[in-house]
Structures are given as structure tokens and as C-alpha cells.
Amino acid sequence: MNFPENLKYTREHEWIRIEGSEAYVGVTDFAQSELGDIVYVEVESVGETLKKDDIFGTVEAVKTTSDLFMPVSGEVLEFNPELDESHGDNPSLINTDPYGSGWIIKVKLSDLSELEGLLSASDYQAMVG
Numbered sequence: 001m002n003f004p005e006n007l008k009y010t011r012e013h014e015w016i017r018i019e020g021s022e023a024y025v026g027v028t029d030f031a032q033s034e035l036g037d038i039v040y041v042e043v044e045s046v047g048e049t050l051k052k053d054d055i056f057g058t059v060e061a062v063k064t065t066s067d068l069f070m071p072v073s074g075e076v077l078e079f080n081p082e083l084d085e086s087h088g089d090n091p092s093l094i095n096t097d098p099y100g101s102g103w104i105i106k107v108k109l110s111d112l113s114e115l116e117g118l119l120s121a122s123d124y125q126a127m128v129g
Contacts, residue, residue: 001125002029004099008071008115009124015099016071016118024103025071027059030128032098035061038091043068043079043105050076052114056105059094072114074107 007015013031017024032038043057050056050070057068057079080103083091094102119127 001033001128002099003121003125005121007099007121008118009121010069010071010118011127012069013128014069014071016115017099017103018109018115021109022077023072023074023107023109025056025105025107026098026103027068027094028124028128029098031066032095032102035059035066036063037061038094040085041083041091041094041104043076045076046079046105048076049074049110052111059091059104068104070107071118072107073110075110076105077108078106080104080106 007017009015013028015026015028038059038061040060045056052070052073054070055067056070056076059066059068082093
């Protein structure tokens, strides 16, 4: 199982990679392994400003459908076009490369202080065992 040190994590199994005032968000390697084969990702919140813990989309796997939660407050700038059925339509990227090409959304951060409440890689690894 992979836990990159340069990311922050949530208890709901999302990760966030900060790049200045923007960030990329996806689901963790642990989450994708628990979900199984991901067949569809839906994000209808592009252009919306959401609060920390708001639902920004859903991910559908063979086994189940799961809500996706904002790790921090911010405006959803972009949905990864590779996951979108109108472009790349390759939701399995979340299974094969959850921390790279399998990112789900790009956000503009509203409150950088919220990052302090997220888990480090070692804290997240301890949580999931």
C-alpha cells in the first residue's frame, strides 16, 4: 500500500496535494483497493464553492457507490478530463494510479488553515492499519 509523504489525507480516504493556492484531490490507494474496480466517476460541482466535508461527487465501483468529500473548503475548478465519459472515460485510472493520473478534482483553496486538520501520511497509515 502506498502513502506518499507529500500529501495530506482525510479520515474519509481522500488525499490532497497542495500546489500554491490550488490543490488536486483524489481517493487513496487504500480506498480504491477497498472499492474494487471503479467503473464511473460523477462530479457535477465544477464551478461551485464548497465547504470542508461537503460532497463533491461520487465514485461507482463494481461493489458499491461512494460519496466523495471535500478535504478543505474551496472552489472546484476542474474535473479530471481523463475520468470524464465525454473525454477520456477512463475511471480505472483511480485504481491504477490513484495519486497521479487518477486525481479527481482540482480546487482553489479558500482557507489554508483547514490543512492543519488533515492527516499526515504516517497518521493515515496508522488509521487504516
